[in-house]
Amino acid sequence: xxxxxxxxxxxxxxxxxxxxxxxxxxxxxxxxxxxxxxxxxxxxxxxxxxxxxxxxxxxxxxxxxxxxxxxxxxxxxxxxxxxxxxxxxxxxxxxxxxxxxxxxxxxxxxxxxxxxxxxxxxxxxxxxxxxxxxxxxxxxxxxxxxxxxxxxxxxxxxxxxxxx
Amino acid sequence: xxxxxxxxxxxxxxxxxxxxxxxxxxxxxxxxxxxxxxxxxxxxxxxxxxxxxxxxxxxxxxxxxxxxxxxxxxxxxxxxxxxxxxxxxxxxxxxxxxxxxxxxxxxxxxxxxxxxxxxxxxxxxxxxxxxxxxxxxxxxxxxxxxxxxxxxxxxxxxxxxxxxxxxxxxxxxxxxxxxxxxxxxxxxxxxxxxxxxxxxxxxxxxxxxxxxxxxxxxxxxxxxxxxxxxxxxxxxxxxxxxxxxxxxxxxxxxxxxxxxxxxxxxxxxxxxxxxxxxxxxxxxxxxxxxxxxxxxxxxxxxxxxxxxxxxxxxxxxxxxxxxxxxxxxxxxxxxxxxxxxxxxxxxxxxxxxxxxxxxxxxxxxx
Numbered sequence: 001x002x003x004x005x006x007x008x009x010x011x012x013x014x015x016x017x018x019x020x021x022x023x024x025x026x027x028x029x030x031x032x033x034x035x036x037x038x039x040x041x042x043x044x045x046x047x048x049x050x051x052x053x054x055x056x057x058x059x060x061x062x063x064x065x066x067x068x069x070x071x072x073x074x075x076x077x078x079x080x081x082x083x084x085x086x087x088x089x090x091x092x093x094x095x096x097x098x099x100x101x102x103x104x105x106x107x108x109x110x111x112x113x114x115x116x117x118x119x120x121x122x123x124x125x126x127x128x129x130x131x132x133x134x135x136x137x138x139x140x141x142x143x144x145x146x147x148x149x150x151x152x153x154x155x156x157x158x159x160x161x162x163x164x
Numbered sequence: 165x166x167x168x169x170x171x172x173x174x175x176x177x178x179x180x181x182x183x184x185x186x187x188x189x190x191x192x193x194x195x196x197x198x199x200x201x202x203x204x205x206x207x208x209x210x211x212x213x214x215x216x217x218x219x220x221x222x223x224x225x226x227x228x229x230x231x232x233x234x235x236x237x238x239x240x241x242x243x244x245x246x247x248x249x250x251x252x253x254x255x256x257x258x259x260x261x262x263x264x265x266x267x268x269x270x271x272x273x274x275x276x277x278x279x280x281x282x283x284x285x286x287x288x289x290x291x292x293x294x295x296x297x298x299x300x301x302x303x304x305x306x307x308x309x310x311x312x313x314x315x316x317x318x319x320x321x322x323x324x325x326x327x328x329x330x331x332x333x334x335x336x337x338x339x340x341x342x343x344x345x346x347x348x349x350x351x352x353x354x355x356x357x358x359x360x361x362x363x364x365x366x367x368x369x370x371x372x373x374x375x376x377x378x379x380x381x382x383x384x385x386x387x388x389x390x391x392x393x394x395x396x397x398x399x400x401x402x403x404x405x406x407x408x409x410x411x412x413x414x415x416x417x418x419x420x421x422x423x424x425x426x427x428x429x430x431x432x433x434x435x436x437x438x439x440x441x442x443x444x445x446x447x448x449x450x451x452x453x454x455x456x457x458x459x460x461x462x463x464x465x466x467x468x469x470x471x472x473x474x475x476x477x478x479x480x481x482x483x484x485x486x487x488x489x490x491x492x493x494x495x496x497x498x499x500x501x502x503x504x505x506x507x508x509x510x511x512x513x514x515x516x517x518x519x520x521x522x523x524x525x526x527x528x529x530x
Contacts, residue, residue: 002207002211002274002276003207003210003211003402003466004402004462005402006401006402006403006406007212007303007307007401007403008302008303008403009238009302009303009304009305009307009310009403010212010307010309010310010401010403010404010407011403011406011407012304013304013306013310013313014313014403014404014407014408015407015411017310017313017314017317018376018377018380018407018408018411020317021317021320021321021376021380022372022373022376024321024325025320025321025324025372025375025376026372026376028324028325028328029324029325029327029328030324030350030371030372030375030376031372032328032331032332033324033327033328033331033343033346033347033350034350034354034371035331036331036337036339037337037347037350037351037354039337040336040337040338043336043337
């Protein structure tokens, strides 16, 4: 079969032609084409990666904002609560103090009244004692002069004392 | 047209043609045509030739003349380099026209050039039609296959150098014009052949070969189908496939790493008797791989040509033009399949080459 007998000339020319073709295309076609394709693919990959990164950053930022807002909210709440507590405490304190003050004043007043009363009583006693002595003196004097007059005196004296 | 109407048209055409064939052969007995030899015609078309024959007028008559592109015949004889144009044979390939050049006499016997032995002036044959008084000189002729190879060489350079220039000119490496046509194919070879077969890390080294061999085979497969070039059947010529398979074999062998040779001579992971048993098989396998590449491409392309030519031969065998109603649709059908085959065979050759490179460079992973 001649069909399956390779001709030497064609082998020779194929080898030469293919080698030259390989050499030229490798240097002037495949290198620039594949290089350009790879460069572009790298560019796309990088662009996608940076877009993803930007998206992540945005997400982080958003999350941060949310967190800060939440924190602010809780802080405000605690502050309000604290203020409320302080207010209540102040009121309570004021009340207590006022109570204490009042009771103290009352006590003082009572003490003063007591002492006044005591001194008044003492004075009264003195006064009564004086009066009694005066009366007794006058009675004794009247007694000494006129019995009727003495009685009359005692009686008027007593009426006077009553008026006092 | 639906498939069913197409089928019915086809079968009625077939029926018509066969009935006409029966009618036509009846009265064609007395014609003095020389007997049509389908085998010879097909072989003549499938094989290489010394000139680009385009058309013959008035065949078999007195004023028969041919239109063809003469190509140089280059021979290395004992008298040194001998060259002449193929037109000096006057389209004879039956060994009748003797060309005298540089002290030698040359004849063209079925598109093989023989040098007659000294003193002989007419070629004589043995029983199997082999010349007995002539020998074949070393033949470097620019045959029609070599010519078509150079045409495809030029076209490939035009396409890919133009495409490469587009990238240099454009900013951002955006493909334009022919580059946008070429780029998907190049990327296909890289992503579907180079990367999966060889591996992400090593494929780059082999890309120039894979790309070149893919496009070289593809374009020559396509040129083989264009009737004007008279079916210059380059990729269906065993010399061409042999050379490319040989290059694949050389690259595979020289890029074989320790692991590759270990798998051939001392298969790891099997018992020692098995290692000894596998060694000759693996050594044979080294050679059967490129041989299968060679035969696959040659046989597929040649078979396609033979089928199409055989279908057309039916017209001449039945001696009726109505056979054309059968031959033409079928040849068209096969022709369309062949167009797909051009790409498939180029793809298969490249994939298998890449697979062999991948096997040769694979690292051990046990």
